[in-house]
Amino acid sequence: MSTESPFPHSLRTLLWPETLRNPAPVYSAWRETDPFFWFDELGTWVLTRHADCAEVLRRLDLFSSDWRRVGERLPDELIMLQSVDPPDHPPVRRLLAAAYRAQDHAALAGRTAERVRRRLAGLGGAEVEFVHEVAIPLTVETICDLLGVDPPDLDWLTSVSPSVVDTMDGGLRPEVMPAGIAARAEIDAVIAHWMTDHRPDGMFAFVAEKLRTVDVDRRLLLNSLRSTFHAGFESSARLLALSLLAFIDNPDTLQNFPENPDSGVEELIRYTSQVQVLARACLTDTEIGGRKVRAGEGVTLIIGAANRDPAVFADPDALRLDRAHNPHLGFGRGLHACLGAGVASAQTRALFTELARAGHTVRPHAAPVMWDSGTLRGVRSLPVTFAQEVVPCATSTDR
Ligand code: HEM
Structure with a gap:
């Protein structure tokens, strides 16, 4: 195996403007040269092969989401489902999963489809900034419908949410942590308000009712509700916008979406991999992927790279909406697997089915602007015209 890569073996490479737009060349160069490398700046191994990433997510006895178990401090506001292990994790996960399952998902999907139709109506020929005019309002309305609360002010939400996302890259950019x-x-104050001000159905009503009889760690629960709300719109909106960009980059694919709605959604999640990075702490000295990993060391899983691993996915850099075998890691796996995958998928299916059926093709009328975040990839601005002709576009990363 050669160790010559055109791209430095550094997590900072994920923040380069050209990588933000298209990380695939970095993924394949890393995988081909050194697929399991040490990144000294953060004291972590970086894993790019699907088999290694899946193994780390499976081995809960060896790898933890709770960094307190290797002696790190976890600020109170970050104690949430994603960052705790058993015995703290199961009671809150069970409560939120029960609240999620208790919803009428067929009715929710029907309302989502109706919102999609209303939002797309009359867009033919119009110039639209897709992120702010379609993806964000749609995903905020959907998650608030699921939670059973009134959508908050979008200007406020879009001003605070990027600061939360920035902290996911906090190891590389400590200056973003205070914001x-x-x-x-600010979001916590809204969550506290929703605990008492909600519809009689919806996840908040379910949780509030259960709290009369079930005893769970309240701080862990409220932080987890915050992250459910935040992931519910931010990850989902990034999926929609990155997917539209994928359709622009791969002309003649959008119109095939209605024939393959289920495999198509899975493929969009694999191909766009907006959750690009997951992190775990090693609990016990072990060997994985031919490397010795010691207790206390970090393990950074490049999910985006795993999702393009040719050992698992035939022609991995092609967008194939009818891909049959698609064991992507885009929603995580195992104990911490995404709680809202079904809702995110249903919304994506509704949007692109409707967009394709309306006969819209998508033409960019300015270059997309990417977010400068490495952990949660995304498009910050995507100006498009819904028209007859599709052309690939260049990019800017200006903030
Ligand atoms: C495209 C949209 C989404 C993507 C790509 C995504 C991805 C993920 C991933 C990769 C994880 C695993 C984190 C880990 O292992 O450390 C996760 C966990 C989680 N997601 Fe999502 N998510 C999305 C949408 C949603 C939605 C809509 C909701 C809420 C309805 C949600 C709620 C959660 C929660 C609560 C967890 C933590 C689960 C746990 O630790 O037990 N996500 N998500």
Whole structure:
């Protein structure tokens, strides 16, 4: 195996403008040269092969989401489902999963489809900034419908949410942490309000009712509700916008979406991999992927790279909406697997089915602007015209 890569073996490479737009060349160069490398700046191994990433997610006895178990401090506001292990994790996961399952998902999907139709109506020939005019409002309305609460002010939400996302890259950019803590506190105030001000159905009503009889760690629960709300619109909106960009980059694919709605959604999640990175702490000295990993070391899983691993996916850089075998890691796997995958998928299916059926093709009328975040990839601005002709576009990363 050669160790010559055109791209430095550094997590900072994920923040380069050209990588933000298209990380695939970095993924394949890393996998082909050194697929399991040490990144000294953060004291972590970086894993790019699907088999290694899946193994780490499976081995809960060896790898933890709770960094307190290797002696790190976890600020109170970050104690949530994603960052705790058993015995803390199951009671809150069970409660939120029960609240999620209790919803009428067929009715929710029907309302989502109706919102999609209303939002797309009359867009033929119009110039639209897809992120702010379609993806964000749609995903905020959907998650609030699921939670059973009134959508908050979008200007406020789009001003605080990026600060929360920035903290996911906090290891590389410690200067973003104070703004992220302040943003989380603002969202926490809304979550506390929703605990008492909600519809009689919806996840908040279910949780509030159960709290009369079930005893769970309240801080863990409220932080987890915050992250459910935040992931519910931010990850989902990024999936929609990155997917539209994928359709622009791969002309003649959108119109095939209605023939393959289920495999098509899975493929969009694999191909766009907006959750690009997951992190775990090693609990016990072990060997994985031919490397010795010691207790206390970090393990950074490049999910985006795993999702393009040719050992698992034939022609991995092609967008194939009818891909049959698609064991992507885009929603995670195992104990911490995404709680809202079904809702995110249903919304994606509704949007692109409707867009394709309306006969819209998509033409960019300015270059897309990417978010400069490495952990949660995304498009910050995507100006498009819904028209007759599709052309690939260049990019800018200006903030
Ligand atoms: C495209 C949209 C989404 C993507 C790509 C995504 C991805 C993920 C991933 C990769 C994880 C695993 C984290 C880990 O292992 O450390 C996760 C966990 C989670 N997701 Fe999502 N998510 C999406 C949408 C949603 C939605 C709509 C909701 C809420 C309705 C949601 C709620 C959660 C929660 C609560 C967890 C933590 C689960 C746990 O630790 O037990 N996500 N998500």
